[in-house]
Amino acid sequence: MSVKSSRETASAEAEAVSKSKLDDLRVTFRDPFFWSRWLVVVAFLLIVLVFGALSPEAFLKTYNLNNILVASAIPAIIVVGQTFTVATAGIDLSVSSIMTFGAVCFGLAFTNGWPLYQCVIFSTLAGLACGVVNGLIIAKRQVNDFIVTLGMLSVAAGAALVLSDGKPRQIIDERMANIAIDEFANIPYLMFIAFAIVLAAHFVLFHTRFGTHLLAVGGDSDAARAMGISIVKIKVLVYAISGSLAGFAGVLAISRIGAAEPAANTAILLNSVAAVVLGGVSLFGGRATILGPFVATLLLQALSNGLTILGVASYYQYVAVGVVVILSASLVRTANK
């Protein structure tokens, strides 16, 4: 073998390797799963970069990034529950009302002099009860999840008004307020709580039998049933999780605004559905990620924060948020084809 030919082979090999790497990359980029997983991260970085460039003296300050984290914490917890229901090809439209209901229950317990931890448990249990009712009706009676949770949206909102007589209940408690105000290493306590829940949910979904069964039910419920998975059990559990997380989020809402407000907050609901879709969870079930919707929550809050900082008029902000949601969702959709 001459020196020359061996060199030629080497360069040809190198070329082949680089070509196959390029192909790999091309395959990766064409892979819908890659996009649905990473699109939200790319979009998030893009938004941070754009706002950072437009308003570096305000947007990228630690103080402001901290604001975004505080604002994201409560939606992030709601979004975890929503991800679970969507992963089973369901949806929970009652999250915002259950959150309000949980907050009102907390207020009732608190004004009756219950210790703080009991108030927290009470409001989480109130959410759990709503979720279990949702799940039982959806799974046992096989009623459409959309209708059942839409009904619960109204029932929980009404129950909150009945229990509170329509009046906000002031909750002035140093410990509660400090959860929302204090921080460790520039990260607010609220975000630590939210992130702990996100990590726990990630573990449950991808490292437990329940998680595997859940995704199986979402992917193909007939096949799952044939494998001996109890659809009813999974569905009830999923809505129970979503309900309890919403009830618990009510506690954090109180820590943030210092009162148990009986008025339902629909923005949280729209936000949660948008974040789940943006995060790359399939609305048809079976495919989910927990971290995707979490980043999507950060994205939506960063977007609203950035637009406010730039002084964009409120009317246009609604348009901008809607456009981002539709645009990203349709990008994921095209990528999936």
Place this chain on the structure above:
Amino acid sequence: MEGNKLRNSKIKFTIALSSALALVFAAATTSAVNAAPKKLKDIRIAAVVKGLDNPFFIGIKEGIEETALKYGVFANVQAAPGLNDAIGQANKLDSLAGQNYDCYIVIPISSNNLSQAVGKITKRGKTVINIDSPIDAASLRAAGGKVTSFAGTDNLAAGKAGGKDMIAKIGTGKTIGLIAGLAGNVTSNARIDGFKAGALEADPTVKFVGPENADWDTTTALNKANAMLLANPNIAAFFAANDQMAQGISRATGIGTKRIYGVDGISDALTLVKDGKISATISQYPYVMGQMGVQACIIAAQGGKVPASTITPYYIIDSSNIDKALTNKSTRGFFPNQLPPGKYSNPYASKIKK
């Protein structure tokens, strides 16, 4: 336990420190800044109002924006994402708090929801002006916040004026039907209680039917008025806690020429007063609230002494002054009369240095 104590003392220290800082800052604004007052064109104001799905808050927004334009200061008006989105509103104020604004005008959705955000602004040494609905003092104190000035309506006084005026028009010994808004609503209660007090003061023999709750709604008020008239044919006049409900009452069967009073001064009500369908609307002036908010901000930024609180004007608009009221037309809002048709006290305007 020890940790808790330490923590508590740390919190107390923080509160003490921040209030001390606030005091120092207040002193600085009144003395040191006086030496070098901010020029009008350098003053930057941020405002967070309630949801813009209610004409009242569009009126306030208009007042802020046009007054800022008039003085040549910069104003960024933001709104809560919805009338009930208490958390979203707090997030908005947080977003603005980190920027270089001199002053923040706020209208809290509930009495508590902005307290923490205001606390953060106070700690940064900036001025906060509260208009329309007051922030609860206890929750503000707990969050270490400070409101420099408050400008808002006194619904009790507005109702009272209506009650007195009604008796003067219908005479003594009559029966008046009362229609309230949502059960338990603070604004509705204040207006109804004020009206009753005013009427009783003018005529201790006056009798009332109701108040019936019609949830601020036109159709509900119409149904309630019909029922009340059937049960009590001797009702001589009606008072409704808002204009939409007064509008409903005006369509009741057998209402004839009975006097009807509403509260707010919305566009529709003024037209109805002009047409003689309702007798009067006790008008409030959201535009003026916005105006006073901006003026208070300018005084603070110039280092002047800001009046601690002001009651914004209300006017009884009836056939005697409706034409004047309709000439102050706004170009955009649902509140056609930006400014009252007569004199009103504005303690802020004269304190601004040109």
